[in-house]
Amino acid sequence: MKNAVKNQIVVPHRSARRFYGHGIPGVDLEQLAGKLIVVEGADGSGRSTQIKLLVEWMEGTGHATVQVGLKRSTLVSEELVQAQQGNILSRTTLSLFYATDFADQLENIILPALKAGFVVLADRYIYTLMARDMVRGMDEAWLKNLYGVALEPDVVFYLNVLPEELVQRSFAKNASLDYWESGMDLGLSRDMFDSFMKYQTAMQATFRRLQASYGFTIVDGMRPGDVVNTELRKKISAVMAGK
Amino acid sequence: MKTFAELNFPGRLIAVEGLDGSGKSTQIYLLKRWLELQDLKVYFSEWNSSELVKAATSKGKKRELLTPTTFSLIHATDFADRYERHLVPLLRAGYLVLCDRYIFTAFGRDVTRGCPPEWVRGIYSFAALPDLTFFFKSDLEVSLKRILEGRPQLKYFEAGMDLRLSTDPYESFRIFQGRILEQYLAMSTEFNFLVLDANQLVEKQQALVRELVAQRLDLARFRRAERPRTPASAAPRKKTKVEEPVP
Secondary structure (H helix, E strand, O other): OOOOOOOOOOHHHOOOOEOOOOOOOHHHHHHHHOOEEEEEOOOOEEEEEEHHHHHHHHHHHHOOEEEEEEEOOOOOOHHHHHHHOOOOOHHHHHHHHHHHHHHHHHHHHHHHHHHOOOEEEEEEEHHHHHHHHHHOOOOOOOOOHHHHHHHOOOOOEEEEEOHHHHHHHHHHHHHOOOOOOOOOOHHOOOOOOHHHHHHHHHHHHHHHHHHHHOOOOOOOOOOOOOHHHHHHHHHHHHHHHHO | EOOOOOOOOEEEEEEEEEEOOOOOOHHHHHOOOOOOOOEEEEEEEEEOOOOHHHHHHHHHHHHOOHHHHHHHHHHHHHHHHHHHHHEEEEEEEOOEEEHHHHHHHHHHHHHHOOOOOHHHHHHHOOOOOEEEEEEOOOOHHHHHHHOOOOOOOOOOOOOOOOOOOOOHHHHHHHHHHHHHHHHHHHHOOOOOOOEEEEOOOHHHHHHHHHHHHHHHHHHHHHEOOOOOHHHHHHHHOOOOOOOOOOO
């Protein structure tokens, strides 16, 4: 019997929960026993790789997990993809469409999973949505009210990677730059490379601004994946233990 | 919040609000015909009609996927699409824009569904206020009768079934509409509704609507400009023949 607890499973510490604003009507925050962990960062910052590694680690240590991400709702994801391809929606409309997608996942996946005691890993959350809109000149107070429906996560990691490196990673992977990730709709430059650099620099500045109100943990994403993952695990372990 | 006139738009927006069955759609249709027959620049827009968002909304309704929050957001998306792509550009171009339901419909319904009023109002804060808002005030029983007379198949969200007010769709609809009416009445003064008695005859109401519109808007300003004449376009095209100007 002496080896019985060698592979010890940590029972997560209960966290104090709150919505950022008005929240979702009728939700009892006391019942949300699980943990919400968010990984933010630009495309190519290593988000999905990190999440994959975290899921493996979590499951290995006895935690049930659920993953969510942008544009994955049953309600509007198809229409959202369609709208984006045509680039026919105006700013406020696109913003509200994304908010609908987010709220649908929040109510139908995130909250039920947390209630059931799962660890929810979110591949981006409201911050990317807010930053994109802020870079496009939308009112910050309006966005804060809109995303007041969101639940405050237990921890938010922002994988910080310099635009110069993001460009290299994007070329290594796809040999091209993404239209939206280059902010081409903004008309910053006709040169896509130029536009990408300007847009990503503006996004980083906006994230730093958001960090002041939302308190992300900024993680240096320029380092090798396993080094980054070790840091994330360490920080998540502390969160699980309620430290 | 300001009206389009206060924001110096050349166009003007007229909205109608009221319960289902209050006859508001009939009234705005007749108003539209009257304005069109005077050769004025008129555009009509209906609640929940943006092509792009419609697919998602009807899926959400059919499969009963919507919660009060997503119900509110998806309708706001629909409104924003129409607002940014049609209403604002047309109002910039000096049109009379007629809206069958405007933001007050969202305020009334979403709040009845339990969304915080400040949140809903904040979301719609990008929209300017109508220059004229007609509220067709009907007795709850009269509206209900009009809708329920044919014992129609009431849709899930239309009847407010998502609120679990009653397991009977008709009873649920009654309670739901009653609560929306309360919301409308509470907004009436704040948003300067022009309240019309919707229990009167169609013609009586329409006469009043037209009178109020003529009184408050300088309709002559919205007349279509005379189009420059293009005599050549009327004649059939022939390759070889050069058109002689008509003497």
